[in-house]
Amino acid sequence: MWNRDLDVLVPMWQGADDIRVRDGAAALGALTAPGTRRITVPVVAGGSEREKGVRHRAAVVDAYRAHRDVLARHHPRRLLTLGGDCAVEVASVAHLAGHYAQRLFVLWIDAHGDLNTPASSPSGMAHGMPLRLLLDGDADAALPAPGCLTPGQVALVGVRDLDPAEVEYVHRHDLTVLDTATLGAHPPRLAELPPPGAAVYVHLDLDVLDPSALPAVAVPTPGGLTPAALTRSLTALRTRHRVVGVGITEYVPQVEHDQQVLGEVLGALGLRGDLPT
Known part of the structure; x- marks a missing residue:
């Protein structure tokens, strides 16, 4: 069992423009x-048209502020975040960066880089922007702007669908990338990414898994990890490092799928409860 101070459930869908999440x-x-302790962050029901380059911007910002305020009241140093879409990670990672500073190391385990800005995003969806916000902030205030990480504190894992501006950003900042082929062949490689003594945050967008194994995600993306490779890599990580935060996002439970796959992943993170029979 992974012990933590607080669980936050953030049912925000507007960042993905997909109410299913x-x-x-x-x-x-x-x-x-x-x-x-477990708290559900209040999220408004509606959405809006694109504003300052971001769809449903007002709802995304409101959810971020409500989430941030919950964390400020409870001061967790070990935190579980359950979304909702990937934009829910901004408040959680920024909060832990405030505690751990340069010791925080973020494993962004995701089919997508989430490195767009409102200007570069083809879709204007906020769930494609959280990691860029955490690295650079938002000078135009189109979204909340933590800017709390450096490129050396981040590794992209399982990424395989990047927009051109994201590819350029990865190369320009020399971000660490661990692709699915490498991790699939050698799952313990994940545990080699954080430096010794790091406080590790695991962002897990479930679309990192291949859709043949788990189709119940907002953006199924071929070429993903097998459940065995993901669970082995997460088990190795927890054996070697101190995990201070986990965020799990983009789950679409309405889509038919093998729930045992999800149970195995949760088990590797030390989170598994009793699966329904």
Whole structure:
């Protein structure tokens, strides 16, 4: 069991413009053994048209502020975040960066880089922007702007669908990338990425898994990891490093799938509760 101070469930869907992921937070919560305290962050029901380059911007910003305020009240140093879409990670990672500073190391395990800006994003979806916000902030204030990480504190894992501007950003900043082929062949490689003594945050967008294994995600992307490779890599990581945060996002429970796959992943993270029979 992974011990933590706080679980936050953030049923935000507006960042992905996909209302199905709203139910993912509660569904993941039902599958996850609870921590010391569990809170659901209030998220407004509606959306809006594109504003300052971001679809549903007002709802995304409101959810970020509500999430940030919950974390400020409870001061967790070990945190589980269950989304919702990937934009929910901004408040959680920024909060832990405030505690751990340069010791924080973020494993962005995701089919996508989430490195767009409002200007570079083809879709204007906020769930394609959280890692860029955490690295650079947002000078135009189109979204909340933490800017709390450096490129050396991040590794992209399982990424295989990048927009051109994201490819350029990865190369320009020499971001560490661990692709699916390498990790699939050698799962313990994940544990080699954080430096000794790091406080590790695991961002897990479930679309890192191949859709043949888990189709119940917002953006299924071929060429993903097998469940065996992901679970072995996460087990190796927890054996070698101190995990201070986990965020799991983009689950669409309405799509038919083998729930045992999800149970195995949660188990590798020390989170598995009793699966429904």
